[in-house]
Amino acid sequence: MRHTISVWVDNEPGLLSRVTGLFSGRGFNIESLCVAETVEPGVSRITLVTSGNEQIIEQIIKQLRKLINVIKVVDLTGTEHVEREMALVKVKAEDRFRAEVLRIADIFRCRVVDVSPHAYTLEITGNNEKIGAVLDLLKTLGIQEVVRTGTLAIQRSKKN
Amino acid sequence: MTMTGAQILLKALEREGVKHIFGFPGGAVIDLYDELSRCPTIKHFLVRHEQGAIHAADGYARAAAQVGVCLVTSGPGATNTVSGIASAYMDSIPVVIFTGQVPTALIGNDAFQEVDIVGITRPCTKHNYLVKSVADLARVVHEAFHIARSGRPGPVLVDLPKDVLGGRTTPKFPEQVKIKSYNPTYHANPRQIKRALDLILKAQRPVIYAGGGVISSGAAEELTRLAETLQIPVTNTLMGLGGFPAPHDLWLGMLGMHGTFYANMAIHHTDLLIAIGARFDDRVTGKIEEFAPEAKIIHIDIDPTSISKNVVVDIPIVGDCQDALSQLNELIAALEPRDWAQAHQPWLDQIAAWKRDHPLSYDRNSGELKPQFVVEKLYELTKGEAIITTEVGQNQMWAAQFYPMKRPNRWMSSGGLGCMGYGFPAALGAQVACPHDLVIDIAGDGSIQMNIQEMATAVEYDLPVKVAILNNQYLGMVRQWQQLFYKGVYSQTSMAVAPDFVKLAEAYGGLGLRAEKPEEVEPVILEAINTRKPVLMDFRVSPEECVTPMVPAGAPTHKMILV
Ligand SMILES: Cc1cc2nc3c(=O)[nH]c(=O)nc-3n(C[C@H](O)[C@H](O)[C@H](O)COP(=O)(O)OP(=O)(O)OC[C@H]3O[C@@H](n4cnc5c(N)ncnc54)[C@H](O)[C@@H]3O)c2cc1C
Numbered sequence: 109m110r111h112t113i114s115v116w117v118d119n120e121p122g123l124l125s126r127v128t129g130l131f132s133g134r135g136f137n138i139e140s141l142c143v144a145e146t147v148e149p150g151v152s153r154i155t156l157v158t159s160g161n162e163q164i165i166e167q168i169i170k171q172l173r174k175l176i177n178v179i180k181v182v183d184l185t186g187t188e189h190v191e192r193e194m195a196l197v198k199v200k201a202e203d204r205f206r207a208e209v210l211r212i213a214d215i216f217r218c219r220v221v222d223v224s225p226h227a228y229t230l231e232i233t234g235n236n237e238k239i240g241a242v243l244d245l246l247k248t249l250g251i252q253e254v255v256r257t258g259t260l261a262i263q264r265s266k267k268n
Numbered sequence: 269m270t271m272t273g274a275q276i277l278l279k280a281l282e283r284e285g286v287k288h289i290f291g292f293p294g295g296a297v298i299d300l301y302d303e304l305s306r307c308p309t310i311k312h313f314l315v316r317h318e319q320g321a322i323h324a325a326d327g328y329a330r331a332a333a334q335v336g337v338c339l340v341t342s343g344p345g346a347t348n349t350v351s352g353i354a355s356a357y358m359d360s361i362p363v364v365i366f367t368g369q370v371p372t373a374l375i376g377n378d379a380f381q382e383v384d385i386v387g388i389t390r391p392c393t394k395h396n397y398l399v400k401s402v403a404d405l406a407r408v409v410h411e412a413f414h415i416a417r418s419g420r421p422g423p424v425l426v427d428l429p430k431d432v433l434g435g436r437t438t439p440k441f442p443e444q445v446k447i448k449s450y451n452p453t454y455h456a457n458p459r460q461i462k463r464a465l466d467l468i469l470k471a472q473r474p475v476i477y478a479g480g481g482v483i484s485s486g487a488a489e490e491l492t493r494l495a496e497t498l499q500i501p502v503t504n505t506l507m508g509l510g511g512f513p514a515p516h517d518l519w520l521g522m523l524g525m526h527g528t529f530y531a532n533m534a535i536h537h538t539d540l541l542i543a544i545g546a547r548f549d550d551r552v553t554g555k556i557e558e559f560a561p562e563a564k565i566i567h568i569d570i571d572p573t574s575i576s577k578n579v580v581v582d583i584p585i586v587g588d589c590q591d592a593l594s595q596l597n598e599l600i601a602a603l604e605p606r607d608w609a610q611a612h613q614p615w616l617d618q619i620a621a622w623k624r625d626h627p628l629s630y631d632r633n634s635g636e637l638k639p640q641f642v643v644e645k646l647y648e649l650t651k652g653e654a655i656i657t658t659e660v661g662q663n664q665m666w667a668a669q670f671y672p673m674k675r676p677n678r679w680m681s682s683g684g685l686g687c688m689g690y691g692f693p694a695a696l697g698a699q700v701a702c703p704h705d706l707v708i709d710i711a712g713d714g715s716i717q718m719n720i721q722e723m724a725t726a727v728e729y730d731l732p733v734k735v736a737i738l739n740n741q742y743l744g745m746v747r748q749w750q751q752l753f754y755k756g757v758y759s760q761t762s763m764a765v766a767p768d769f770v771k772l773a774e775a776y777g778g779l780g781l782r783a784e785k786p787e788e789v790e791p792v793i794l795e796a797i798n799t800r801k802p803v804l805m806d807f808r809v810s811p812e813e814c815v816t817p818m819v820p821a822g823a824p825t826h827k828m829i830l831v
């Protein structure tokens with residue numbers, strides 16, 4: 109099963125290779141990994157998406173906690189949380205498809221971030237499935253290039 | 269007052285109580301060695317190969333129950349320690365390794381004798397550091413020791429660029445090390461202890477499976493008390509030997525691939541397995557689906573990753589063995605007295621029958637010199653009081669089987685990595701830690717050649733270690749597998765071409781002795797023990813002797829090859 113895990117780390121050089129080395133060395137999957145600083149100085153937050161059975165996910169979480177520079181690990185899967193990814197897509201903009209591209213962009217609330225005579229660049233945000241769905245539609249029109257972030261995730265605040 | 273990096277490092281070592289270090293110099297650490305020559309409190313042992321230094325530090329750590337320290341230069345000095353670091357990591361041994369590094373400005377430029385040792389050792393250290401500024405040095409050194417010895421112990425490497433060692437600052441030595449993201453759990457959850465006790469009270473056929481964690485926790489007494497009070501039999505892993513007094517009636521010997529028949533049968537039939545500081549290694553479990561098939565499992569371990577990694581357990585207890593066992597013992601002391609021997613009598617009788625039917629054995633009447641006989645004689649003539657280190661292979665298994673350990677911290681073997689060449693330098697380290705004890709490396713003729721150069725170290729520092737080479741002229745353990753599972757094709761396992769170990773010992777300035785017949789064994793051992801010098805004993809044993817019992821790899825543990 110797919111799990112989204114948040115990892116707070118001491119921002120030390122080499123930290124990222126400790127994390128990725130752990131995954132490759134122990135044969136765990138990484139589907140995606142995002143990392144950037146938090147508001148707390150010196151602390152970064154990694155969001156990683158992995159998969160495995162219950163026992164493997166338990167090992168992954170324990171092994172991450174065991175790294176000396178890891179401050180906190182939370183498995184967001186199974187908790188109330190929001191996930192977002194972003195993709196930048198350069199779509200061919202041949203005359204007969206221009207309107208169609210814009211229509212799709214509109215339906216999925218993509219932003220057009222660059223326009224040239226031959227291509228539109230769209231910014232898509234959403235969860236993994238939404239981005240997959242948009243890309244599937246755009247494929248039929250001709251995608252020139254695509255870059256995607258991994259998943260970012262955050263827990264929902266308690267309602268009361 | 270400002271100090272150089274080299275001075276700060278030595279001061280920090282002093283503050284950590286370091287008295288002995290094992291090392292080998294080179295350009296990147298020459299400033300440090302210069303400073304060391306004026307340091308009155310730390311004695312440096314110059315090995316002949318850096319692998320010797322790291323294994324010696326490991327043996328020292330185990331014998332002294334303190335952090336072992338190793339110091340080498342950059343590049344090849346650093347890479348030569350990697351096998352030993354990996355061995356210490358697998359066996360959870362606290363060592364701190366200092367490696368020289370090229371100056372910070374040159375890092376990444378393929379400078380002379382530059383390697384990314386922090387990158388290389390990331391997966392085989394508990395943690396490692398590249399010190400980028402002399403201002404960080406004091407803190408990092410103290411953190412390294414703290415991490416190495418606390419929680420689940422392990423090796424920590426500190427990489428020291430030349431300009432950091434040569435740089436100057438006014439150091440701030442921390443009074444206490446605090447790492448906010450590192451807080452091992454020592455105190456076991458009392459609720460879990462209570463749940464464990466409930467199971468223990470109900471069990472009819474309980475067994476304790478005790479490992480290296482009992483040794484590193486210093487919990488041998490608490491373990492013995494628990495086992496004795498409740499009359500529960502105890503088996504040890506290779507790493508746990510000495511954690512329970514071997515002469516005890518409740519002791520089952522080692523379990524696993526070359527464990528005793530009765531230990532493995534007890535595991536197969538137990539209804540409650542109490543795992544204490546052991547990690548369910550595949551040499552122990554055999555076919556994992558059939559390991560302890562009838563048992564509920566309690567597992568005490570300080571490292572959460574050890575729990576439910578290979579075998580899913582019923583009662584996980586995260587904490588220090590000593591803490592958990594003391595809590596258990598206290599709860600038990602408060603119970604109404606009960607006749608535990610009687611409660612477990614049918615089970616103890618069954619075990620006694622297994623012991624009687626299939627004790628550890630070998631052919632005592634062949635007239636040949638058997639390796640097991642040599643180890644038995646060593647036990648007899650040293651009254652079981654020697655510190656034993658081993659090499660890897662058959663010699664290691666025979667040592668485990670026929671030199672039962674009475675006390676903790678007196679048995680050193682490369683268990684998890686199985687690193688040939690470990691035993692001799694580890695024996696030197698143990699001898700430095702325990703100068704008044706008899707230290708014996710039980711060796712194979714193959715393994716001993718991997719670090720034989722340390723004879724010079726032994727002679728130079730007057731470390732009167734004895735090496736008992738069980739010389740079968742083969743890489744015996746591999747040959748055994750070839751005999752049993754590869755149709756007897758001995759591909760590349762002959763060691764027939766070897767040095768004359770007696771002459772070799774003499775060439776180094778030690779003593780060499782040889783025994784070819786059973787009756788020659790005793791005089792050789794006695795002479796070795798009575799000589800205050802390093803001694804190589806060359807025992808010419810039966811070449812094709814096999815270690816039994818044996819659980820073939822991947823088979824369930826109750827299906828043993830017995831003879
Ligand atoms: C040729 C060969 C054959 C072998 N055959 C066998 C065999 O037949 N039988 C056998 O047993 N082994 C055998 N081994 C050794 C085997 O590979 C493992 O090294 C060994 O079984 C591991 O022992 P352990 O489970 O005690 O774990 P260790 O490696 O000693 O690990 C200790 C465990 O205790 C925990 N711990 C550490 N400190 C504490 C503390 N303070 N409190 C609580 N927990 C703590 C750690 O987290 C870890 O989980 C063989 C090795 C070789 C090379």
Ligand SMILES: Cc1ncc(C[n+]2csc(CCOP(=O)(O)OP(=O)(O)O)c2C)c(N)n1
Nearest residue numbers: 661662663686688712713714715743744745
């Ligand atoms: C460094 C290293 N290389 C290879 C091995 C694989 N190996 C395991 S046991 C063994 C044979 C050891 O031979 P010897 O030291 O003569 O001991 P014996 O088994 O004959 O007692 C070998 C080659 C190992 N454990 N370590």
